[in-house]
Amino acid sequence: MKKLINNPEEVVKEMVTGLLYAYPTYLKKLDNVDVVVRKTSPVEGKVGLVSGGGSGHEPAHAGYVGKGMLDAACLGAVFTSPTPDQIYEAIKAVDGGKGVLLIIKNYTGDVMNFEMAKEMAEMDGIKVSEVIVNDDVAVENSTYTQGRRGIAGTVFVHKIAGAKAEEGAELEEVKEVAEKVIKNLRSMGMAFTPCTVPAAGKPSFTLDEDEIEIGIGIHGEPGTHREKIKSAKEIVAELMDKIVADLPFNDADEVALMVNGLGATPLSELFIANKEVNEYLVGKNINVYKTFVGEYMTSLEMSGFSITLLKLDEELKALLDASADTPAFKQL
């Protein structure tokens, strides 16, 4: 394991310190817990948005704290959901009197920890709502499972719910638009190489020199199956076939597109994938309204990527276009 760290146990703590050194005008940290909030928190008269999850997904989630997006990010240990006390402190710190929306990715651990925190905050009389993001189409939905995972599409929830909250909307309205995003959001990913949790010290799985993992999550957990390596065009087609069929996306639909790098895949390759996605969508007569190519929700140094489509209507378009100013997401 070759990593630019000092001590595997201190990774999150030291990362937060470095984050605050980098963005002193954007962020501050709460005392005693790994929670990062807007410098100006709480923003009076605005619904507070709290998200978070395990660390290792940088720039998610702390990078999205700022004007037009989140109010707080709770940072768990690497790939481990944050704890209820952290989330509870975050809720208290960002409640500007209009209540707080929790944006949770659908993992057992995340859901349980956030809901415990919600109960605690409600006992204090704070209005708290939640939405659960489940955009990953890799895993078949079934009554036996707990629904799908939340992956990179979560960033669109942050962006759009964030813009709505910034407009001064009520908690119920912010929640509603977040749920509309979630309903229209589909993603899927794949990996070329695994990643290594610093405290574990070795890769969570291994892949042969010619093998790829399809349907990968964002925590180094295995995907749905393995295949021999193939071209960018073929890989994109495999992911897109599942994504597009799922909602379904229809003729002349307008979408926001995210081609998200998982960590080690060069931006040049993400642009090649973006070309393939666009050509695929032209073939389906689905129109790309806005594109995001880059590392938005990573999985440490994993090599691979995910594709996200969000079906848009006029409301979502306007909120997506609204300005935002956070460390990792700026829009003029």
Added chain:
Amino acid sequence: MKKLINNPEEVVKEMVTGLLYAYPTYLKKLDNVDVVVRKTSPVEGKVGLVSGGGSGHEPAHAGYVGKGMLDAACLGAVFTSPTPDQIYEAIKAVDGGKGVLLIIKNYTGDVMNFEMAKEMAEMDGIKVSEVIVNDDVAVENSTYTQGRRGIAGTVFVHKIAGAKAEEGAELEEVKEVAEKVIKNLRSMGMAFTPCTVPAAGKPSFTLDEDEIEIGIGIHGEPGTHREKIKSAKEIVAELMDKIVADLPFNDADEVALMVNGLGATPLSELFIANKEVNEYLVGKNINVYKTFVGEYMTSLEMSGFSITLLKLDEELKALLDASADTPAFKQL
């Protein structure tokens, strides 16, 4: 070699296609050459800024084409400088009547190709000036070599010269401020793993599981020497000792800081490095005015990073703070 590509020979072409799909409102491509210019080029009454280099450094250089930064980026083959005809076309396309400044990284190939293009454009009567960026302190300067390499600090030259040009300054003034940046700019990098040029199909060098390469460039070329892996704190201290001693940076100096990922190093680790850099600078009483942490000038999927310091005065601070809106560099 596991890459998200279709064909090693088509990487640049397909990347450009994907880039244009992603940023249709920012960029357009010139016919027949891999040159990307602002959608609105030429901008009348503004000095045109042309940069470029080999591909594989994304988001450099095309990602910095836009308001407040570059007017054109010339994309060479992977790690190979662009050719004079490309650069010549770029100059012609962005000349808004006030002349064009070439921002060249100090490599034999880059300098020769850009200068040939300059000669060609001058024959057409276009005013062309050039600056040569040489921020890498890894390589000792000596009369026998051709000076130092240009690496990630180049982005600060784009930003500040770009802001100056956007103000309507004359070619001579833009060149002057670019040279002031270059004079006050120092960088150094290191790598944990090599990278693979797609057309070569294998890594350009190999490192053992416990070895790191100090003084790495951005083209997969070897650095100055190898060492056993050590902590982030120790690695940062080694790079900073060389950087800080070189200008030298003095007590109470104000600097812009860039902690630049070379490709595969997770953002979380870059933040840990940023913590170490800041603590080092506190020890030297050097003040960080503004920090940039992320992937600004990469080396394909290389794992590693570089540190850049730019010593600031009031003029440079104001220009660094000016707004910018490009695909990869946005500042409100």
Added chain:
Amino acid sequence: MMILMLTKSDVTNILDVIIKIIEDNRQYLTDLDAAIGDADHGINLDRGFKAVRDKMTQFLDKDIGTILKNVGMVLVSTVGGASGPLYGTFFMRMGNAVSGKSVLDENDIVAMFEAGLSGIKERGKAQFGDKTMIDAMEPALNELKKALSEGRNLKEAIGAAANAAYNGVLMTKDIAAKKGRASYLGERSIGHQDPGATSAYLMIKTVADYVDKLQQ
């Protein structure tokens, strides 16, 4: 007939051993989680139980119920992931069930285990056969109750419970996960042992071994 009871110092001694056992099995539990999860179960629990060790002196003078509740609260605020709220709830509910006590008899032990397990089920909405920690805990609880009702002593009953937990762990190898992160793997989770069931077994086995060595 002498009746075996667990004193407060027995409880804290057992906690000490559990902390040690989790530390020793940190890598093993993490490796199990790597196969079907996200490679952190051992790291998570070890972080949590180390925090318990650090904070133990703050509540060591309290009754058993309060001690267990505090252990649960420390776990909730340090473990994270799925196992944090689940084990945290488990210990908190156990503490609640024996609130104020400084010694535990058979009935207390059954009651607290029962309370803890139903806490896990409420929180995680899983049931036996979903390939979770419940697959070790529920057979253990059932066996404990059965053995005691058949008149076997606590040593024997807890020993039998640990065996049942072990069989539960083995069973998790043969089934697909329906809850937790491993459920996303579907059929691919078959063949792998559940990390949470394994950690639950390790804790139950620790209790059994401790009780077994007590002078009756």
Added chain:
Amino acid sequence: MMILMLTKSDVTNILDVIIKIIEDNRQYLTDLDAAIGDADHGINLDRGFKAVRDKMTQFLDKDIGTILKNVGMVLVSTVGGASGPLYGTFFMRMGNAVSGKSVLDENDIVAMFEAGLSGIKERGKAQFGDKTMIDAMEPALNELKKALSEGRNLKEAIGAAANAAYNGVLMTKDIAAKKGRASYLGERSIGHQDPGATSAYLMIKTVADYVDKLQQ
């Protein structure tokens, strides 16, 4: 006494072989560049000479000078890196030196080589001993001139030039680079053969082998 002259078809035949030789040595030249540069020299030249092959028909009806100038222009606009402008200049200057000719004698050959090499030196500001292509070219040119002045025939003289180029390539192994990307390596570049010197040698050797097979 018969005098050996190179016709236009000799020149284009030699170009064809050079294109082939570069293609065959693409990986070899790239590997040499990987050791002390950025692993692209073979890729660069192969891209350039393939472009020459593709565009050759557009200027095949012209004189030797124009053909060589066009080869140079194609190389300049397709190779990139350091070797693009250098080899491009080399061929353009050679073309200039034999402008309008459809057959080349000894003097033409010396003159064009001389012009090409000084073009490289002007453009790259390197000299013999800097561990560049010049280390193969300059000894070759000197040897060519020396052999001809000693009255040896063109076959022998070009053969001797190729040998001198080869020795120049070997010499690059023992010295540190002072120009080009390898110069950043300092002393670490010692022990490695220069890729550009190697490609220069391969081209000179191609000419020598071709000339050697001609009927005098």
